[in-house]
Amino acid sequence: VVGPRYIPGAPVETAGGDEEVVDGFAGTGWAQNTDQVPDAARITPPVLPPGDGGRNRVELRVDLDPGFELGYLDSSYHDVLIREPEPAHYEVELRDGSTLANRDFELVWRPVPGQEVRAALFSEQVGDATYALLLVVPPSVASAGRRLPRETIFVVDVSGSMSGASIEQAKIALRKALNRLEPGDRFEMISFSDRAAALFGGAVPVDESSLRRARTWISHLEAEGGTEMLSALRLALESETPAEPEAGAATPVGQVVFITDGDVGNEEALFSYIEQHLGTRRLFPVGIGSAPNAHFMERAARFGRGAFTYIGKPEEVEERMASLFKKLEAPQLTDLEAVWPDGAAEVWPDRLPDLYQGEPIVVTARLEVLAGEVGLTGRRGQQPWSMKLGLAGGGTGSGIDKLWARRKIAALMDDRTLGAEEAAVRSEVVDIALAHHLVSKYTSLVAVDVTPVRPAGESLETAPVPTELPAGWNHEAVFGSLPQGATAGRAYLLGGLLLILAALVLRPGRRERVR
Known part of the structure; x- marks a missing residue:
């Protein structure tokens, strides 16, 4: 589900006052193109007003063939029917046949519990080329390992699009995060809407005083204004990196936990900034609400060499924040590499991330021939780890x-x-x-x-299809009475009206000539 986005930047107009044309299209959205988001009019479809929703429905069916038996399979936010027509092969569909298109569909599956890393291989022949899919699944039971000291920067979005259920979920998530910090850790808290602000002005040690200040700060968070995400990234990534430890001490792990719905239009600028300024840190986006910007979250996690966590309802906060912190505290495999036969494979992604609990890794390859084996190497804790799979012995897929x-x-x-x-x-x-x-x-x-359904001489017409407001969102908080989206437009309008009123009050009185 695509929710309304915040559009930063100054409006771009042509000499005639019309919106700038991008790739041959002016767009039909509610936002005007800007210097930072030149395609704003194309990525802001109209949204159905309150009381007029329920038009857009979707049907969905999933054919799941993971390659091994599952211990758990369910949908987080929709009622589904699950069938297993044959061992390790599952069919999933919506119980009611269709559902309103106002929130993301999430299907969660886990293998039968175990303590070992598992892998499965599938292949497909298309023309003269062979394609392979390698699935690496972390253990269902986390391996015990030494906990490293961490320097964590928590960033929370308090813009207008986070109003309602989203901001309450974010507050709960932050409180749960504070409970996972331990003596020896350091942390900072940053909020942002029209601008970003830090609580401490730099990472501070975890103690009773700093935790008390942080909890008070969280309780006063309110959602309003625009979504100037770049200012928050600057504040988080341009702060000092974790200090070098004393001799014999463990190196602190630098992490940024970014809690947001991600509903912005200038994603490309944000990705570029993350790549250039991340340093040795890892970025862990936490998507909040019924329709977070998954495109932004997933790519931000990829550029930030971290993992994306999605929280769609308040009941999930404790479980998913605990799961996130397990990932932060102890990756299951690090320095992971895949070695294909003779190196004759074009592999994507070309650089594998760390393997975190609950986060399978999917690797795809284009091969000349399906022969030999693929080797996996990495480190599990402080020990080397390896596994080999025969390319010809796996299953097939489409x-x-x-x-x-x-x-x-x-x-x-x-x-x-x-x-x-x-x-x-x-x-x-x-x-x-x-x-x-x-x-x-x-x-x-x-x-x-x-x-033919139209006379040959009649011109074509384009009509935008209104979308549903994401579940749990407040239409008034996002749009107000004007089509501004999650911006501070009403505040600017009020300021302008006050200036006009002041000008009228201070204007010299007009004198009438008396005859």
């Missing part, structure tokens, strides 16, 4: 080539974000997308209706 192509396109778009020449990136993306029949930034799918 759509693996498309997943590989999507991963490659995502990597190319990351390169574009970091400054690669657009013409070169566009050419390569178009070739891949057309070959694999994928929608991308530069390609679309076109359906041709051969049945």
Whole structure:
């Protein structure tokens, strides 16, 4: 679900006063293009007002073949029917057949509990090429390991789009996070809307006084204003990195926990900033609410070399924050690498992340021939770890080539974000997308209706389709009486009206001539 986004920047207008045309389209959204979000009018579809929702429904069916038996399978936010037509093969569909399109669908599955890392391999032959999918699943039971001291910066979004259930979930999440801190750790708290503000002005040691101040600060958080996320990233990532430890002491782990719904339009600028200023830290986005910006969250976690956590309802906060902190405290595998036969494989992602509990890693590869084996190496705690899988002994699947192509396109778009020449990136993306029949930034799918329903001389018309307001959102808090989105537009309007009133009061009186 795509929720309303905050659009930063100054409006961009042509000489005639019309919105700037981007890629040949002016857009039909409620926001005007700006210098920071030149396609704002295309990414802000109209939203149905209160009392007029319920038009948009969706049907969904999932065919799940994980390669091993599952110990748990369920949907977090929707009632579903689950069937197992054969061992380790599952079919999932909505119990009512369809549902309102106002919140994300999340399907959660876990293998039968165990203490070992598991892996499964699937392949698909498409034309002359062979595609492979490698799934690496962490243990269901976390391995015990030494807890390292941490320096954690908590950043929380308090903009207008976080009003209602989202800000309350964020407060609960922050309180749970404080409970996981231990003596020897350091922490800082940052909030942002129109601007960012830090509680301490730098990371401080965990003690009774600092925790008491932090809890009081959390209780006073309120959601209003715009979503100037870049200012918060600057405050978090440009602060001093964790200090070097004394001889024999463990190196503090620098982590940024970023709690937000992510509903902004300038994602590319944010990704570039994270890549350039992350340093040795890890970024862990926490998506709050019924419709967080998953595109931003997932790519921010990838650029930040961390993991994305989603909290969709208050009852999940304790469990998912505890799960997040288990990830922060003890990765299951680090320095993970995959070695393919003879190196003759184009693999995406080309750099594997750490393996965290509850976060499987999916690797896709394009091979010349399906022969030999793939080796996995890494470190589990302080010990070396390895595993091998035969390429020819795995199962088969469909759509693996498309997943590989999507991963490659995502990597190319990351390169574009970091400054690669657009013409070169566009050419390569178009070739891949057309070959694999994928929608991308530069390609679309076109359906041709051969049945004429319009007179040949009549012009075509485009009409935007209004979307549902995400579940739990407050329409008045996001839009107010004007189509501004989660911005401070009403405050600026009020200020302008006050200035006009002051001008009228101070204006010299008009004198009438008396005859």
